[in-house]
Structures are given as structure tokens and as C-alpha cells.
Amino acid sequence: MIRSSAKTFRHEFTEQRFAIFSLIMLNVDFQIKAHAKGCLKAGNSESLIIWTIINMLPYIGFPLVINSIQKVHAAAQEFND
Numbered sequence: 001m002i003r004s005s006a007k008t009f010r011h012e013f014t015e016q017r018f019a020i021f022s023l024i025m026l027n028v029d030f031q032i033k034a035h036a037k038g039c040l041k042a043g044n045s046e047s048l049i050i051w052t053i054i055n056m057l058p059y060i061g062f063p064l065v066i067n068s069i070q071k072v073h074a075a076a077q078e079f080n081d
Contacts, residue, residue, distance in 0.1 A: 016042040017052065024053065024068045025060055032068055036075035046076040 016039040023031050039049055049072050057065050 017044055017049065020049065020072075021052065021056065024056065024064060027064060029067065029071070032071045033075045036072045037079055040076060040079045046072065 016035070020032065020035040020039050023035055036049065040046065050069055053065055053068050053072065
């Protein structure tokens with residue numbers, strides 16, 4: 001039973017990251033902040049999310065990366081407060 005809950009946690013952990021990265025690639029600005037909060041609630045750290053966004057730079061371009069990092073940082077500030 002412990003294994004299944006750990007597997008579910010891991011699935012939620014990565015599923016939330018994939019959701020936010022899909023939204024970033026589709027340039028859906030108004031949903032990035034809400035999904036970033038969900039990603040943080042699932043156990044992802046702000047630094048992990050930002051590092052992965054930075055790795056997307058060659059594929060989506062600098063403006064989307066900077067905009068997304070700002071939105072994730074704002075969501076993390078609200079999440080920590």
C-alpha cells in the first residue's frame with residue numbers, strides 16, 4: 001500500500017509539471033499562475049520548476065521563458081505567504 005501511494009504522489013508530482021509546461025508552450029498566460037500553485041502544492045519546488053523552464057529556452061524563446069519565470073515566482077510568493 002505504501003508503494004501505491006508513493007507512485008500516486010510521483011505521478012501527481014510530474015503530472016502537474018507537465019501541465020504547466022504545456023501551458024507555457026501554448027502561451028496561455030492567464031493559467032500559468034494557477035497551475036504553478038498546483039505544481040507547488042504537489043510537492044515541486046520553485047527552483048525545480050524554474051530550472052525546467054530555463055531548459056525550455058531553445059524551444060520556446062526568451063520572452064516566454066522570462067514571462068513564465070515571473071509568473072511562477074509570483075505564484076510561489078503567494079503560496080509561501
